[in-house]
Amino acid sequence: MSHNVLITGGSGYLGGDLLARMGAANLPPYRKLYASVRTAEQADGVRQYGAEPLFFNLKDESEIRTTVIDREITVVFYLIDAVQYEPPLFFIQALSEVKKATGRTVHFLHTTGAKLFSSHADAPTDRPLLDTDPQLYEIQKSQNPKLNVAREGVRTNCAVVEQAEKYGVRGYVFVPCIVYGKSKGFGEPVSTLRQIYMIVRAAKTLGRVYRVDSARPEWPVCHIADNTAAYIELLRKILTDENPSHGKNGYYLASSGSIAWDDLYDAIAAALVKRGVIADGSVTLASEKNVEDMGTALGVPKEMVPVQLGGKCTLSARRAREELGWKPAYPAEHILEAADGEVEWVLEHLRD
Template structure:
């Protein structure tokens, strides 16, 4: 029996690019491709990728159950909400029922984010934190985040692993980082909730680029095409029954390496000054008053500003290359080389 695949969040930045690249990925044969849709317009757009649209309320377990079980879906890309506990559990329980009825191995791919493995979440930053570390689940369980929503997301990531194991579902924790580049999907053209967009948005409002950390922290980066490549290679391994690492050993960071926030700030400052968006390209350190103003520009309390565009993350990718044969196209410095085009695209879609 072949796998039926569901992609949630297909109208988003990451999900849209994944859908757009599925057809040309030369994947092994599988059954039907489904994608979630909230509107009739989205449903029409999804069909161009060969995906059959499904509509369901994420808060309604009965609707999710029906969509998964009736269509015998065995692989779910969950790319919607890293914080809420109930929807992932609904999908996991429905997948378990498909397994019971069909005997098929079932898979839940949960998308989180690098913030869960950073200083913001209480993760260790004094050394590289490998996604292949056999103790990574235990490290996550012991983490204590500075902010409630991040702690919820960490707890939820661990709960996905626990509940999937309990129900006989294979789980995978997929971790995007600073993702950049043009989306290839029909929906969000830029990563609207991701860090580089926040840097530009705050700088535009305050007429200057500000750093939020006194030291020189680093963060992993990945082009959206390379990020999508990990999603696809993981599915390829599943489709050939390749037994990719899962559960407590199933963390997958999509990243070609890390850059320093200060270098990113400098490059954004140059790009914005060139367009007269900021007073000059100089980057300054934000004080409490500036953080307050940045928070207002981002629609967040000032305590959330460092979370949005700073912090230490030493999370390091190993598993995708070692187990899936994934090779990034773009090195980490590429984001700095293409910041001008990135800023141009962000400004265009912000206006």
């Protein structure tokens, strides 16, 4: 029972589901579970899952260092920001101090996103891109995205790998994709950052569903229960000191397969017509003016609309299946069956 575990983002969509499911996961024993929080309400929320809430600024190097070192935290699951460069490195440096002081193996898992392995980030899309590809770090390192946010995200991914190796920390880059399903956490049951939310919000404002790609690109998908199961199986390996692949071989995509955006648009449009939100369920290619209007509806610059609602990603999941024994319960096509319920949840939580 040598590990103290910290989960950041426990009030969020992914982190909340992870906390909620850990109790029934029959994990190997560990010393203590912590969760970062910002409010007293969140503190009460994480306590119900057996986690001790910690109040500290996740962007303050000194507070991160003090929190990690004083509590001898040896495992950090970071689920709050896929782009910002400095906080992950603060955690890695703090973990290295714990390693020096205790002699224990320390671990940092960075949650990124499939967008950073897609056409939006200058990743190769002319072939399957396996998360087990021994050249994946070099591929990512060579990417040169045009969008600043993608460029920063790629930089952060690479820095996590490099700095973890430099400081003797076992680093992992965990890649959620289009994640769907209702979170079991106490916070957000429906993430306002997810693609389905964005599609519904734009369609509600514009009166119809538009697609943003002229071709028929595909994207990996994963039910939230399966995404969380991959987190848990990786944690299981860490807690039993089974040395799961890390560093330049530490990329883990949680996905049961890919679907075409067009099929997802069609399913969402049908659900919106059913509820009288839009009158026409046909999906057409967005004009430049449509894209501009969608950006206004989503509160993002028009150049970010295709990033939120389309693109091509050929990243394929192998490592979690082969090394962790992860077996997703839901096939990729299940998202199309679940779209009706997804739309219902989004409409209930839509923020005008």
